[in-house]
């Protein structure tokens with residue numbers, strides 16, 4: 622079963638004269654252990670596509686399936702549960718909870734999902750370690766650099782071993798060496814446990830780590846990369 626299937630998805634923001642067609646008949650399938658890079662100019666619909674795939678936004682038209690979940694038919698309650706249990710997100714600008722430490726920012730999502738505490742703590746520390754933040758688990762976001770905060774957000778997205786992880790520019794504030802390291806970590810998480818990932822990146826140097834690169838322009842997929 623594919624991790625993600627989008628069929629003829631349209632997203633129109635607003636209505637009448639103000640209507641913006643952000644996605645136009647987007648059809649995309651991502652296999653259950655696939656790592657897809659998504660590229661395209663600013664305003665082309667990348668964040669909108671991720672938001673719909675992760676159940677944060679409803680499509681105006683079309684079918685969206687994540688594993689067995691027909692999320693375009695879900696109501697708000699079902700979507701909240703779906704997001705908590707099955708998807709991980711890293712948003713543009715990585716929002717952490719400011720009064721929680723790095724480790725606690727990871728643990729809070731596993732508590733929401735009702736995971737075992739000891740197991741969760743071990744996983745949080747292992748992820749922070751792999752992200753090069755081993756010595757900084759007890760720091761608050763304000764005591765970390767921008768790139769470090771971004772890595773905490775990546776750890777948080779991977780924390781619950783989601784079926785689908787969605788990254789919006791996860792490497793934008795990292796230098797290219799660290800950026801590639803983070804992409805490799807995402808790759809090993811995807812390949813190691815049958816998680817699928819879509820990573821938005823402006824950086825063409827990052828795309829070779831992905832299995833394929835999908836290109837979007839003006840709300841349309843112009844290249845599926847396969």
Ligand SMILES: Nc1ncnc2c1ncn2[C@@H]1O[C@H](COP(=O)(O)OP(=O)(O)OP(=O)(O)O)[C@@H](O)[C@H]1O
Nearest residue numbers: 634635641643661662663664665666667668669670
């Ligand atoms: N809430 C909104 N209301 C109205 N229009 C919106 C809204 N969000 C996005 N748009 C418009 O939809 C289009 C796609 O936006 P989107 O955020 O998906 O682009 P993007 O590819 O992520 O761009 P960037 O690389 O700058 O982040 C743009 O024209 C944008 O102005």
Ligand SMILES: [Mg+2]
Nearest residue numbers: 667668713789
């Ligand atoms: Mg965006």
